[in-house]
Amino acid sequence: MSREQLPVELVDADGLPLGSTTVTHAHTAPGLLHRAFSVLLFDADGRLLLQQRAEAKTRFPLRWANACCGHPAPTKDVVTEAAQRLDEELGLGSIALTPVGVYVYRALDPVTERVEHEYDHVLVGTVAREAPRPDPAEVAALRWADPDDVRRAIEAEPWSYAPWLAGVLAAWEAAAVEPGDR
Template sequence: MTDREAHLVELVDEAGTATGSATVTAAHAGAGQLHRAFSVLIVDGGGRFLLQRRAAVKTRFAGRWGNACCGHPAPGEDLCSSAERRLAEELGLRSVPLTPVGVHRYRADDPETGRVEHEYDHVLVGRAPADASIQPDPTEVSEVRWIDVDELRAGLDSASPEYVPWLAGVVGVWLSAERPAERSRER
């Protein structure tokens, strides 16, 4: 397996326009460099979210609960293809089509490692049944669980250090995208 920290990420400006590239390590050091990323939310038929606890060996926010999958497309790489590949690598979930629903731009310092997340984070959503075969890669994920959206929102509202700092924003992007769809179905 290659060292993921040596992979290249795409640096971007505030509007998400590509400006160059850097290694994962360089993009997450010092003040951090704004770069393209993705966060995948997997939702089941009951509206529950699939969460993963990040493995203890992760270089940023290890041991915290986060969305189903996160990653960085290589410079110029197709966003959905990259996210679908990472979803298969991290959780063994294949053939789950992903739909982009918005962007969450954020910056978060990890007090444990001194590294920083400064990301132009594309939020993608996929649907999977709660009984889907999930096979976590132990170098990425220590455990998974399904959680009701109201329970998740209560935990996020309490600013619990149990969760990664970007999760509230990512869930907010999804909820904002879903509300118009729900209103149109009610008509």
């Protein structure tokens, strides 16, 4: 089964479950609000891991984003599902993840005309020594960057970054969780 046919959990504005649909249907205009997660990974120096989304992605391909994004299956634990996705995309299944907040957003991809309308759980983890092993079907490139440099780059070239990245970074900052905090 393709990832586009997997189920996602529809939610209301407070994150309460309303039912489910497929990834494709949830991202078809006008877009249905559904549960998602975004993982921010840091190294020991406080640098942020960015992934350039693969060209084959149906939403915002080739844009720079946080380390990993995805959708937990309906009724499943967000942290467990995010750790599994992190392993699938980057080969980093042993990273402890800490929830730091939620970011709700809606964004239309002008290229694919798909819509992101997500109740996005923001999770943070630290990469100790593991070297990411990205799946080329999911990830075009990886790079480490200072979070302040990323914020400035998003302001200067928003078209180069996934539209959720600024909000995900803001949710992390609002939680005042330093990389490595548990």
